[in-house]
Amino acid sequence: xxxxxLLSSLFYPVLSHPVWIASVLVVSISATAPAFSAFGMLxxxxxxxxxxxxxxxxxxxxxxxxxxxxxxxEESNLFEASDLALKKIVQADNKQERYLALSEYAxxxxxxxxxxxxxxxxxxxxxxxxxxxxxxxxxxxxVPYCSSDEMPALxxxxxxFAQNSPLFWLLPIVVSGFLVLLLSERKKLVGCAPYSSAxxxxxxxxxxxxxxxxxxxxxxxxxxxxxxxxxxxxxxxxPVVFTxxxxxxxxxxxxxxxxQIELLLLAASFITIVEIALSRLTGSETLGxxxxxxxxxxxxxxxxxxSAAMEAEAQTVLAYLPTTYLSFGPIAGFPGAYQAxxxxxxxxxxxxxxVPVLTLSTVFIAALGAGxxxxxxxxxxxxxxYA
Numbered sequence: 001x002x003x004x005x006l007l008s009s010l011f012y013p014v015l016s017h018p019v020w021i022a023s024v025l026v027v028s029i030s031a032t033a034p035a036f037s038a039f040g041m042l043x044x045x046x047x048x049x050x051x052x053x054x055x056x057x058x059x060x061x062x063x064x065x066x067x068x069x070x071x072x073x074e075e076s077n078l079f080e081a082s083d084l085a086l087k088k089i090v091q092a093d094n095k096q097e098r099y100l101a102l103s104e105y106a107x108x109x110x111x112x113x114x115x116x117x118x119x120x121x122x123x124x125x126x127x128x129x130x131x132x133x134x135x136x137x138x139x140x141x142x143v144p145y146c147s148s149d150e151m152p153a154l155x156x157x158x159x160x161f162a163q164n165s166p167l168f169w170l171l172p173i174v175v176s177g178f179l180v181l182l183l184s185e186r187k188k189l190v191g192c193a194p195y196s197s198a199x200x201x202x203x204x205x206x207x208x209x210x211x212x213x214x215x216x217x218x219x220x221x222x223x224x225x226x227x228x229x230x231x232x233x234x235x236x237x238x239p240v241v242f243t244x245x246x247x248x249x250x251x252x253x254x255x256x257x258x259x260q261i262e263l264l265l266l267a268a269s270f271i272t273i274v275e276i277a278l279s280r281l282t283g284s285e286t287l288g289x290x291x292x293x294x295x296x297x298x299x300x301x302x303x304x305x306x307s308a309a310m311e312a313e314a315q316t317v318l319a320y321l322p323t324t325y326l327s328f329g330p331i332a333g334f335p336g337a338y339q340a341x342x343x344x345x346x347x348x349x350x351x352x353x354x355v356p357v358l359t360l361s362t363v364f365i366a367a368l369g370a371g372x373x374x375x376x377x378x379x380x381x382x383x384x385x386y387a
Contacts (some may be wrong), residue, residue, distance in 0.1 A: 154234035178288070
């Protein structure tokens with residue numbers, strides 16, 4: 001019961017702190033802005049039906065004029081499959097049929113690419129396009145959203161969470177941790193009760209994580225409600241298809257949202273424990289916050305998330321650094337990702353690796369901090385004993 005009193009005494013005062021409220025407003029503005037106007041984004045852009053009609057007419061004229069004469073039987077079959085898919089696209093009676101035909105056309109283009117008859121695009125872009133269209137054809141209302149102001153609420157939530165700078169989501173963690181640590185030093189706040197250092201550190205960690213998630217949730221609420229009223233809730237089964245390290249990945253929107261939330265919780269746990277450990281060891285909450293903020297800046301440095309220019313050894317190391325997984329979009333994916341572009345090119349980095357990296361890093365820093373704090377405290381007691 002005393003521990004929960006300590007936890008509440010750290011949690012509730014922060015909610016009314018002007019710095020915390022100001023941070024909510026700053027993050028809220030960034031999270032709501034894309035709902036008012038089309039957000040500049042790399043996204044899949046569906047070609048108008050006229051494009052496929054003209055392409056089909058050109059292919060038909062080419063075929064009738066003997067354009068495929070001299071091709072091998074295998075090549076002829078590949079071109080015929082592509083032409084047949086184009087015909088299905090043009091003659092489709094509804095969106096479901098058209099998207100299924102578009103998927104077949106992308107598959108035909110992929111086969112031509114593998115045969116060496118196409119160039120100018122990466123293989124994974126054809127594969128991703130085919131998968132996206134096939135999944136869209138299974139929906140009651142298949143729509144590939146290409147603009148943030150067109151997205152329904154759930155799509156918008158996932159998209160903005162991934163596409164906004166990670167600093168907007170890491171700022172709440174640093175601010176919440178700083179305020180909790182600052183207030184925990186005020187004896188009157190915890191009622192001068194004889195709480196142990198371990199209990200106070202644990203309560204500070206839990207309170208900071210809960211406050212971080214609360215700030216993000218409050219900041220996302222206006223944009224979510226606006227898009228909900230304007231465009232509806234959306235479908236948790238909506239396909240999310242993207243490419244990481246030339247590997248095509250596919251999840252539902254519901255699963256993607258859960259992955260993003262999990263990464264937020266793990267990032268909050270890791271950053272907060274770093275902040276607590278440094279502030280306890282140095283006796284300065286400000287130093288802990290500055291160090292945590294500097295760590296949050298790392299994944300925003302130009303070139304960090306695109307390691308193509310780095311040496312192979314550096315690329316390998318990045319996959320095992322917790323800072324790599326503080327940028328949620330390239331790790332968890334998001335709806336509207338442009339299939340012809342990799343959203344993450346760090347070899348070995350993935351959501352499945354990020355979870356244990358962040359978890360083990362949190363445990364390691366906690367153990368290291370506790371051990372160092374115990375040593376420092378023991379040294380101080382020895383010095384007082386000799387004094």
